[in-house]
Amino acid sequence: MVAWRDAGGRLIAGPGACPHLGAPLAQGPVRCGILRCRWHGLALDGAPFAGWEPFPAHDDGLLAWVRLDEAGGERPLPQPVLPDRPRPAGAVAAVYTGTGRCEPEDVVANRLDPWHGAWFHPYSFVDLTVLDTPAEHGAERPDGLTVQVSFKVAGRAVVPVTALFTAPGPRTVVMRILEGEGQGSVVETHATPLGPDDLGRPRTAVVEAIVATSRRPGFALARAAAPALRPLMRAAAGRLWRDDLAYAERRWHLRTSGRHPG
Ligand code: FES
Ligand SMILES: [Fe+2]
Numbered sequence: 520m521v522a523w524r525d526a527g528g529r530l531i532a533g534p535g536a537c538p539h540l541g542a543p544l545a546q547g548p549v550r551c552g553i554l555r556c557r558w559h560g561l562a563l564d565g566a567p568f569a570g571w572e573p574f575p576a577h578d579d580g581l582l583a584w585v586r587l588d589e590a591g592g593e594r595p596l597p598q599p600v601l602p603d604r605p606r607p608a609g610a611v612a613a614v615y616t617g618t619g620r621c622e623p624e625d626v627v628a629n630r631l632d633p634w635h636g637a638w639f640h641p642y643s644f645v646d647l648t649v650l651d652t653p654a655e656h657g658a659e660r661p662d663g664l665t666v667q668v669s670f671k672v673a674g675r676a677v678v679p680v681t682a683l684f685t686a687p688g689p690r691t692v693v694m695r696i697l698e699g700e701g702q703g704s705v706v707e708t709h710a711t712p713l714g715p716d717d718l719g720r721p722r723t724a725v726v727e728a729i730v731a732t733s734r735r736p737g738f739a740l741a742r743a744a745a746p747a748l749r750p751l752m753r754a755a756a757g758r759l760w761r762d763d764l765a766y767a768e769r770r771w772h773l774r775t776s777g778r779h780p781g
Contacts, residue, residue: 521545522576522583526552530578531565532585538571581612581728582709590714602685602693605703605732611742613749615727615756619764620720621771623690623710629767630692630708633666633684639762643755645669645677662686665697704731721771725764727756 521544522532531554535544542558549555554563565573575586577598584599604610619626629635637647650665663685669677680699686692694706706729713722729752732738741748 520574520585521547521554522585523549523554524552525565529565530576530583531563531573532576532583533563533571533573537561538569580607581730582614582726600688600691602687602691602695602705602707604705604707604728604730609738609742610704610730610732611745611748611752612728612730613752613756615725615729615753615760617725617757617760617764618713619723619725619767620716621723621764621767622721623712623723625767625770625774626708626710626723626725626763627686627690627692628770629763631664631684631686633664633668635766636666636668639766640759643671643759645671646679650681670700700735701731701733704729704733706730723767725760727760729756 520532521535522530525531533544536542537544537556537558539556539559539561542556544554544556544563547555547557552564555561556563561569563571567573575595577584577586579599579601581604586595588595633647633649636644645668647666647668650667652664653662663683666682666684667679668682669679671677678700680701681697683695683697684692685695690710692708694708696702696704706727709726709728711724711726713724716722731752733741
């Protein structure tokens with residue numbers, strides 16, 4: 520697939536092979552919104568051309584989405600189901616992307632298991648308590664898991680928060696901070712199947728959007744430092760996902776080799 524922005528900044532996406540002789544379009548330069556094939560100069564402005572048809576694409580301001588109806592095999596929606604996010608003007612956002620040899624359900628299973636947090640990630644979390652689960656709370660809250668946990672920040676400093684985990688779609692898990700430092704901040708985890716690797720094992724992309732906000736007066740300063748903060752936020756997510764992808768990959772391995780019923 521190839522994706523770029525047209526002259527008006529609109530997200531365009533489509534098949535990655537040039538309709539002429541199949542050159543990789545993703546390697547072509549974009550000038551003034553026109554993508555040009557490197558082999559013989561075929562030009563695409565995003566409109567259907569010579570058998571090349573764009574895919575439906577959606578830019579939500581933080582993540583770019585492309586709808587692959589054939590690959591998806593599901594009833595298509597006009598746009599992705601997205602949770603509420605803090606206003607961009609009052610937030611710092613970063614996106615982490617990683618890939619695991621597992622299926623989306625293994626990533627979702629990991630994300631909906633808050634109990635592992637303090638055991639498996641002692642470098643990030645302490646004092647974790649699952650306050651309630653969907654069976655325990657009524658209709659006043661969406662189906663979800665409420666967790667009280669302390670994030671480890673620098674040195675011995677910890678920040679206690681209450682967070683709610685929900686699944687607004689079959690491959691998305693959202694964590695929202697309900698109380699404590701960073702109230703209103705959101706971590707959105709999207710698991711996207713990528714198809715099998717050379718050995719036939721499934722691959723799944725984890726795309727995680729971290730949208731941090733705070734009511735503290737100093738947060739405006741943090742926003743000004745967003746370009747410096749983003750790599751740190753991504754690195755923190757990457758450290759957790761190194762472990763969590765190992766969890767998801769093992770679940771897939773045991774499930775598909777019939778060695779574990781889970
Ligand atoms: S292969 Fe793209 S223009 Fe020929
Ligand atoms: Fe985890």
